[in-house]
Amino acid sequence: MTDVIIAGIGQTDVGEHWGIGLRDLAYAAVKDAIADSGGLQPQALFVGNMLAPNLSNQAHLGVLLADHCGMRGIEAVTVEAAGASGGAALRQGYLAVKSGLVDVALVVGVEKFTDQVGGGVDAAMATTSDSDFEAVQGLTASGQAALLMRRYMHEYGVPADGFAGFALTAHANGVGNPKAMFRKAIRVEAYAQAEMVSAPVNLFDAAPNADGAAAVVLTRSDLLPNGYPHALVKIAASAVSTDTLALHDRHDPLGFWAARESVEMARHRAGVTLDEIDFFEYHDAYSIYAALSLEAAGFAPRGEGWKLAAQGAIARGGRIPCATMGGLKARGFPGGATGLYQAVEAALQLRGQAGACQVSEARLGLIQSLGGPASTAVTHLLEKL
Amino acid sequence: MTNNTLLKPSRPVGIVGYGAYVPRYRIPAKEIARVWAGGKASGLPVKEKAVPGLDEDVITMSIEAARNAMARAQIAPSQLRAIWVGSESHPYAVKPTSTVVGEAIGAVPHIQAGDWEFACKAGTEAMVAAMGFVGSGMAEYAMAIGMDTAQGKPGDALEYTAAAGGAAFVIGPAENSLAVINASYSYVTDTPDFWRREYQRYPEHGVRFTGEPAYFNHITSSAKTLMQELGLTAKDYTWAVFHQPNTKFPQRAAQMLGFTPEQIAPGLLVPLIGNTYSGASIIGLTAILDIARPGDRILLASFGSGAGSDAFDIVVTEKILERAGLATRTQEYIARRTEIDYATYARFRDKITMK
Amino acid sequence: MEIPRHWRLKKQRYALVGEVCPHCDYKIFPPRDVCPNCGDEAKTLYTFSGRGEVFSYTTIYEAPTGFDSMAPYTVALIKLEEGPMVTAQLTDLGDQPVEIGMPVEMVTRKMRNDGDERGVIVYGYKFRRRV
Numbered sequence: 001m002t003d004v005i006i007a008g009i010g011q012t013d014v015g016e017h018w019g020i021g022l023r024d025l026a027y028a029a030v031k032d033a034i035a036d037s038g039g040l041q042p043q044a045l046f047v048g049n050m051l052a053p054n055l056s057n058q059a060h061l062g063v064l065l066a067d068h069c070g071m072r073g074i075e076a077v078t079v080e081a082a083g084a085s086g087g088a089a090l091r092q093g094y095l096a097v098k099s100g101l102v103d104v105a106l107v108v109g110v111e112k113f114t115d116q117v118g119g120g121v122d123a124a125m126a127t128t129s130d131s132d133f134e135a136v137q138g139l140t141a142s143g144q145a146a147l148l149m150r151r152y153m154h155e156y157g158v159p160a161d162g163f164a165g166f167a168l169t170a171h172a173n174g175v176g177n178p179k180a181m182f183r184k185a186i187r188v189e190a191y192a193q194a195e196m197v198s199a200p201v202n203l204f205d206a207a208p209n210a211d212g213a214a215a216v217v218l219t220r221s222d223l224l225p226n227g228y229p230h231a232l233v234k235i236a237a238s239a240v241s242t243d244t245l246a247l248h249d250r251h252d253p254l255g256f257w258a259a260r261e262s263v264e265m266a267r268h269r270a271g272v273t274l275d276e277i278d279f280f281e282y283h284d285a286y287s288i289y290a291a292l293s294l295e296a297a298g299f300a301p302r303g304e305g306w307k308l309a310a311q312g313a314i315a316r317g318g319r320i321p322c323a324t325m326g327g328l329k330a331r332g333f334p335g336g337a338t339g340l341y342q343a344v345e346a347a348l349q350l351r352g353q354a355g356a357c358q359v360s361e362a363r364l365g366l367i368q369s370l371g372g373p374a375s376t377a378v379t380h381l382l383e384k385l
Numbered sequence: 386m387t388n389n390t391l392l393k394p395s396r397p398v399g400i401v402g403y404g405a406y407v408p409r410y411r412i413p414a415k416e417i418a419r420v421w422a423g424g425k426a427s428g429l430p431v432k433e434k435a436v437p438g439l440d441e442d443v444i445t446m447s448i449e450a451a452r453n454a455m456a457r458a459q460i461a462p463s464q465l466r467a468i469w470v471g472s473e474s475h476p477y478a479v480k481p482t483s484t485v486v487g488e489a490i491g492a493v494p495h496i497q498a499g500d501w502e503f504a505c506k507a508g509t510e511a512m513v514a515a516m517g518f519v520g521s522g523m524a525e526y527a528m529a530i531g532m533d534t535a536q537g538k539p540g541d542a543l544e545y546t547a548a549a550g551g552a553a554f555v556i557g558p559a560e561n562s563l564a565v566i567n568a569s570y571s572y573v574t575d576t577p578d579f580w581r582r583e584y585q586r587y588p589e590h591g592v593r594f595t596g597e598p599a600y601f602n603h604i605t606s607s608a609k610t611l612m613q614e615l616g617l618t619a620k621d622y623t624w625a626v627f628h629q630p631n632t633k634f635p636q637r638a639a640q641m642l643g644f645t646p647e648q649i650a651p652g653l654l655v656p657l658i659g660n661t662y663s664g665a666s667i668i669g670l671t672a673i674l675d676i677a678r679p680g681d682r683i684l685l686a687s688f689g690s691g692a693g694s695d696a697f698d699i700v701v702t703e704k705i706l707e708r709a710g711l712a713t714r715t716q717e718y719i720a721r722r723t724e725i726d727y728a729t730y731a732r733f734r735d736k737i738t739m740k
Numbered sequence: 741m742e743i744p745r746h747w748r749l750k751k752q753r754y755a756l757v758g759e760v761c762p763h764c765d766y767k768i769f770p771p772r773d774v775c776p777n778c779g780d781e782a783k784t785l786y787t788f789s790g791r792g793e794v795f796s797y798t799t800i801y802e803a804p805t806g807f808d809s810m811a812p813y814t815v816a817l818i819k820l821e822e823g824p825m826v827t828a829q830l831t832d833l834g835d836q837p838v839e840i841g842m843p844v845e846m847v848t849r850k851m852r853n854d855g856d857e858r859g860v861i862v863y864g865y866k867f868r869r870r871v
Contacts, residue, residue, distance in 0.1 A: 118805070119802075119803060119804050119805040119806075119807075119808055120804075120805050122802060122803070122804035122805070123804035123805040123806060125804075126804050130770075130827075132745070132749055132770070133770045133826070133827060134827045135804075136753075136851060136852075136862070136864065137815055137827050137828055137829050137851070137864075137866075138800060138803060138804065138806075138807040138810065138813055138815060138829060138851075138852070139800075139815045139827055140800055140802070140803075140804055142800070142802070143798050143800050143815050146798030146800075147796040147797070147798050147815070147816075147817050148796070150796045150797060150798060150840070151795065151796035151817075151840070154796070154840050195801075196799070196801055197801060197802055198798045198799065198800045198801065198802070199798055199799045199801075200798070201798070246770075246827065247817065247827065248817055248824075248825040248826050248827045249776070249825070250825075253795075253796075253817070408832075409832050409834055410834075438831060438832060438849075439809070439810055439850075440810065440829075440831055440849040440850040440851070440866065441849060441850070442850060442861070444850075444861075444863065445847070445848055445849050445850060445863065448754075448848045449847060449848070476861055477861075480860075485754070485863060488750055488751070488754055489754040489755055489848050489863075490755070491755060491787070713871050717871060718871070721871060723834030723835055739809075
């Protein structure tokens with residue numbers, strides 16, 4: 001079978017780019033990714049984006065970005081799956097190259113949260129839930145996470161600061177990532193005093209919405225340019241699973257079924273056991289999602305995912321390092337670009353280019369992009385060849 | 386007995402089901418006095434008044450009262466042939482309250498629906514119309530509701546009392562009634578004691594002019610005429626309930642008509658919930674029905690500014706015993722109480738200017 | 741304005757009208773036409789009792805556009821006594837604490853304006869502590 005190689009990577013700083021628009025943000029990541037690949041010329045562009053039609057009044061991003069990035073004429077479409085848009089776009093690129101129909105695919109994730117300010121952003125985010133039966137009740141994305149977190153704490157007897165470890169680890173790792181939104185470690189006292197966003201989710205349980213763009217160039221190993229300078233990183237497996245859109249339709253809301261299924265499928269396709277995985281870039285949009293994702297992936301039994309954070313098992317050097325470059329919490333949550341940031345960061349780890357964030361001898365990375373409360377789960381396994 | 390003074394339907398009618406609603410928030414009169422009257426503690430017209438929550442209005446409150454009335458009536462929603470809602474605080478200037486209520490209780494589409502306005506007697510006006518609708522044989526059942534979220538201008542005398550609440554009644558044939566309505570009589574003149582002009586948020590009133598020429602003249606005239614024409618006196622009644630804009634007015638009206646304090650006690654809710662305007666007299670009636678025994682005779686007299694009064698002669702039947710307990714009782718709503726301060730009240734009642 | 745959408749959903753919103761599966765008697769809310777239990781078509785209307793209990797809840801401090809005037813407000817997952825779960829605001833909380841397992845009942849309340857105060861008022865189900 002053909003190996004799909006992540007030949008080039010690019011990413012912008014994550015943060016509030018008041019002066020940079022959607023298209024320019026995307027171009028910055030695309031330019032870097034193509035340069036990093038040694039100048040490969042894509043035949044297809046897949047854009048991961050969550051809310052541009054809402055936040056920027058801009059749909060049709062495929063052609064917008066192909067045109068703007070100097071690739072007029074190529075195949076170009078947008079892939080949307082809420083917070084999993086980036087992961088879902090990556091999968092489309094993977095399928096295109098894997099099938100042999102496309103030699104070089106460019107995948108870019110981009111999000112411009114700061115085109116709007118105020119409650120409009122929360123309202124836009126809420127459109128990713130069931131508009132008729134969740135958002136109409138005033139439920140927000142943070143609110144969904146809070147419903148799960150409250151129930152989880154109730155069922156498993158988690159103390160009030162039981163989730164602090166997720167934010168602490170993420171912020172500690174973000175210090176070493178020059179692209180991260182937050183590069184400052186926090187202390188558990190700060191967590192305990194943080195203001196509530198949607199009780200019991202506090203400011204440190206929620207990843208910050210941010211602008212950002214990240215891109216990868218995918219190709220087959222035989223098409224790599226001569227003198228390609230990087231260690232080869234391949235996509236060893238790709239899997240998507242979906243759950244119910246609305247939380248209330250789930251028989252087992254704390255099960256994160258789609259997150260579980262997609263990891264199992266990915267591991268099965270790559271023939272990989274849990275023990276072989278060197279790090280896990282989970283979708284910690286909320287600390288409860290991190291806990292549930294760890295359990296769904298199999299790294300912790302049900303009800304004990306939070307303990308991995310409390311016990312330091314997710315820190316660099318721990319049993320399963322997570323959010324190695326800050327995760328969504330400290331690097332920031334750039335919507336539909338998030339899944340591409342995860343791919344770029346995992347590639348850096350596997351190439352040995354992660355600097356202060358480097359997980360030693362990393363060979364196999366698991367990345368997971370979630371839409372909503374794991375309503376969509378996209379999982380990729382990345383492997384150093 | 387036949388005469389042309391009383392309104393009596395061709396076929397006997399009565400109350401088949403009834404339901405009350407009072408929102409849970411209360412602001413004490415002394416809290417309003419703290420803000421507007423230097424904290425004076427004597428001479429306040431009520432102890433406290435009921436305030437609707439942020440998500441309540443005449444539509445939502447009417448829906449709840451209507452559901453209670455239907456629970457007691459034990460009829461199918463499709464058997465209703467009218468839903469009439471009387472209020473002076475309909476949420477829309479143009480768009481009926483009654484269609485939303487009808488939709489919510491499943492009574493649409495084969496039904497009359499309309500909103501009524503006659504200051505505080507819009508609800509009893511709808512009851513009289515329902516008596517005629519059922520009594521003529523055109524309809525088997527009709528629902529009449531009186532409900533308000535009354536507006537009181539900040540600092541005005543009426544702010545102490547302008548409250549939220551009301552009641553719904555299913556009017557139907559006497560043989561299926563928990564209380565038979567023998568007759569009604571209305572007394573109406575053009576008397577401008579209280580009004581609200583188009584586009585104005587708060588009503589105006591004639592201060593002491595609201596008393597003698599308005600409230601007392603109309604309410605005693607209607608009650609007196611009804612009793613005279615029926616050959617009855619106050620002593621023939623077990624209970625009486627009058628429109629209650631404050632504590633004193635209904636007490637004095639009762640006295641003028643020969644009723645004792647005991648006869649009006651169970652229906653005198655104004656000290657605890659305030660003046661619920663279109664709901665004020667009829668929520669007193671629901672409180673009485675909650676405790677009534679078969680055979681009890683009740684006088685109901687509403688008053689609406691502008692002005693008029695509807696008086697009803699009502700006799701409770703055996704069916705009260707099985708139906709009174711089928712929905713939340715008036716006093717249970719009153720007991721469900723959360724006290725709020727003036728600032729919260731100002732927010733709940735949209736009295737803080739946002740733009 | 742989203743008048744058609746809100747209008748279309750009025751029965752569900754005002755009175756918790758869902759569906760019952762004619763094949764396996766499974767009660768469905770929100771309505772979805774394909775029974776999640778047996779997979780057959782389910783279009784028979786069924787009005788829920790409106791009674792249930794709190795499965796989880798949260799108080800939302802940062803409200804999205806359209807809900808700002810209500811904030812902070814509490815949203816819950818309610819386990820209906822007929823089986824399904826529903827997302828809904830809790831109302832009339834007063835000063836009493838909410839608890840998981842608290843028995844609640846459905847009421848019909850104002851949800852929001854469609855647009856601003858000139859738009860139609862959207863009414864729908866909320867739940868409160870049982871009276």
